[in-house]
Structures are given as C-alpha cells and as structure tokens.
Amino acid sequence: MSPFLLNFFPKYTAPEAFEARERLVDVLKGCIADTHDDDEGDQVNVISRKRRDISTKHSLSGDYLGRSELELLNGLLSNTVPAVFWMLAHTLAGSFFGSIKEEVGRSVQAEGNRLQFDIGQVRAQCPTLVATYQESLRLYASSARAYKVVQDFELMDGCLLKKGSLVYVPTETIHRNPKNWGPDVLEFKPERWMKSEYDHHPGSYAPFGVGSSICPGRHFVFDMILGSLVVLLYSLDIELAPGTAVGVPKTRLKVMSGVRLPVHDLDVVLKRKTLGEYNSERAKWAF
Numbered sequence: 001m002s003p004f005l006l007n008f009f010p011k012y013t014a015p016e017a018f019e020a021r022e023r024l025v026d027v028l029k030g031c032i033a034d035t036h037d038d039d040e041g042d043q044v045n046v047i048s049r050k051r052r053d054i055s056t057k058h059s060l061s062g063d064y065l066g067r068s069e070l071e072l073l074n075g076l077l078s079n080t081v082p083a084v085f086w087m088l089a090h091t092l093a094g095s096f097f098g099s100i101k102e103e104v105g106r107s108v109q110a111e112g113n114r115l116q117f118d119i120g121q122v123r124a125q126c127p128t129l130v131a132t133y134q135e136s137l138r139l140y141a142s143s144a145r146a147y148k149v150v151q152d153f154e155l156m157d158g159c160l161l162k163k164g165s166l167v168y169v170p171t172e173t174i175h176r177n178p179k180n181w182g183p184d185v186l187e188f189k190p191e192r193w194m195k196s197e198y199d200h201h202p203g204s205y206a207p208f209g210v211g212s213s214i215c216p217g218r219h220f221v222f223d224m225i226l227g228s229l230v231v232l233l234y235s236l237d238i239e240l241a242p243g244t245a246v247g248v249p250k251t252r253l254k255v256m257s258g259v260r261l262p263v264h265d266l267d268v269v270l271k272r273k274t275l276g277e278y279n280s281e282r283a284k285w286a287f
C-alpha cells in the first residue's frame with residue numbers, strides 16, 4: 001500500500017494495488033451507469049444515485065464518477081467501519097453503557113414494528129453517545145497531514161520552520177499527548193467531552209484534519225455512525241462474551257490515513273430483542 005500511496009508510477013511500483021483499483025473503478029462505473037430510479041429492487045443506494053445525477057448535470061465523465069465512488073468507499077471502509085467497531089466495543093465495555101441504552105431508547109419512536117429516529121435529536125439529546133464517538137476518534141483516528149511551509153516561521157519554542165519544507169502532523173501524537181489531555185490520556189473516558197466547557201487546547205483534537213483540506217465527509221459520518229449505533233443497540237441485546245476485555249492498544253505510529261484497526265476480533269453475545277409489541281425480527285426501520 002505504501003508505494004501505491006506515494007503515487008510514483010504506481011502501475012509499475014505497486015502493480016497489484018493499481019490493477020485492483022482500476023478493476024473496482026470499472027465495476028462501480030458500470031454499476032452506477034446502469035441504474036435507473038425506477039429499477040425494481042435497485043441495489044444502488046440513494047447517495048450514489050444522487051451523486052450520479054449531479055455528475056451527469058455537470059457533464060462529468062463516467063470514469064470520474066467511478067473514481068469518486070471509490071473514494072467514498074475508501075472513506076467508509078478505512079475510517080467509518082473501524083470507528084463503529086471501537087465505539088461499540090467501548091460502549092459494551094464501559095460503565096456508561098446503561099446511560100447510552102437509555103438515551104437510545106428515548107430517541108427511537110416506535111409504532112408497533114415500525115421504527116424511526118430523528119438524527120438531529122440524537123445529536124442533541126444523546127450526550128453520552130456523542131461523547132463516546134468523540135472519545136473513540138480521539139484514541140483511534142490516526143491520519144497524518146502534510147503541510148508545505150510557504151515562508152520562514154519561528155514557533156514559540158524557537159524551532160524554525162524553513163520556507164519550502166514539509167511539516168508532517170500525525171493526529172495520534174496530538175490526540176495521545178498527556179500535555180493536551182492529562183496523565184490519563186490513554187484511558188477511554190467519554191466524560192472528557194461532557195463538561196460544560198471545552199477545556200483543552202483548540203488544536204488538540206483534529207480527527208478530520210483542519211483547514212481547506214478538512215474531511216468533507218465529517219458531518220455525514222457523524223450522523224451515519226450515531227445512526228448505526230442507535231439501530232444496533234435498539235434492535236439487539238448485545239454484550240461482551242464472558243472473559244472479553246477491551247483495552248486501548250499501544251501506540252503504533254503508522255504513516256497511513258485512517259482509523260486504527262483492531263488487532264483482535266471482539267467476541268460478543270447477540271440476542272434479538274422483544275419489547276412489548278416490538279419484535280426486532282419483524283421491525284422495519286424508516287430512514
């Protein structure tokens with residue numbers, strides 16, 4: 001993957017990854033081009049269809065569309081899926097699980113087996129769930145941003161950044177720095193985010209980067225991850241399998257953009273839920 005990311009004649013320096021990318025682009029291109037809004041049982045999601053419509057309106061090519069779909073998948077798979085994993089793992093292992101279940105229960109409107117929630121209300125009325133999201137990204141987001149210095153600049157500690165040099169800012173180093181977060185920096189503590197005032201250095205948290213290249217998917221992913229947790233925790237009784245522990249893994253600084261992957265699987269016990277009239281097997285979520 002690293003030679004591929006360097007993008008130095010990737011066809012020759014990383015042929016396998018290059019071929020795989022081109023194959024995926026072809027599949028996505030074909031799949032989206034063949035879709036029509038009225039297709040019976042259409043498998044292409046609404047977001048992709050809307051993106052196709054916008055691209056067509058602006059005369060963007062099919063190839064562009066295939067590549068931008070792949071970018072979306074990359075954002076989802078390399079960041080969002082592991083972020084959901086960590087959030088769920090710490091929710092199940094933490095002393096705040098009861099509060100989260102209670103917040104989720106309050107957010108869902110159920111009419112028999114038809115369920116729905118307003119994501120705006122989840123954001124505003126589930127402080128423990130939101131804090132768990134923020135704390136998961138603090139501990140596990142591990143991107144590395146690069147900036148070019150456009151003029152000589154002296155930092156407060158006297159370090160000189162020379163014009164033309166590259167400054168590399170690994171998120172983990174900032175997110176796991178005891179100077180920013182205190183001696184318990186490696187502990188998973190959602191309560192850091194539940195104080196009335198944010199009392200950390202403003203630059204101490206940037207899971208989505210900063211400035212003009214900040215992640216454009218950050219609001220979308222916030223809703224998507226909170227929504228996934230609401231559906232999972234409402235629909236199922238989930239608990240960690242006996243003897244399963246969730247710890248914060250040691251830092252392994254990687255020059256990669258993404259959310260850290262777990263080293264081990266997590267064993268959980270899942271049961272479908274029945275609450276009065278509600279039976280998760282027959283439940284239909286309306287989004």
Ligand code: HEM
Pocket residue numbers: 071072075076079080083137141143144145146207208209210211212213214215216217218220221257258259
């Ligand atoms: C937990 C989930 C996610 C995290 C932690 C994350 C983090 C990041 C980071 C750190 C960057 C680089 C910012 C910089 O260079 O300053 C980035 C860029 C980007 N992200 Fe995300 N991201 C996530 C989810 C997503 C999703 C779901 C999408 C797509 C819908 C997405 C689309 C993008 C795109 C297109 C860029 C490139 C922006 C540019 O270069 O101008 N991300 N993301």
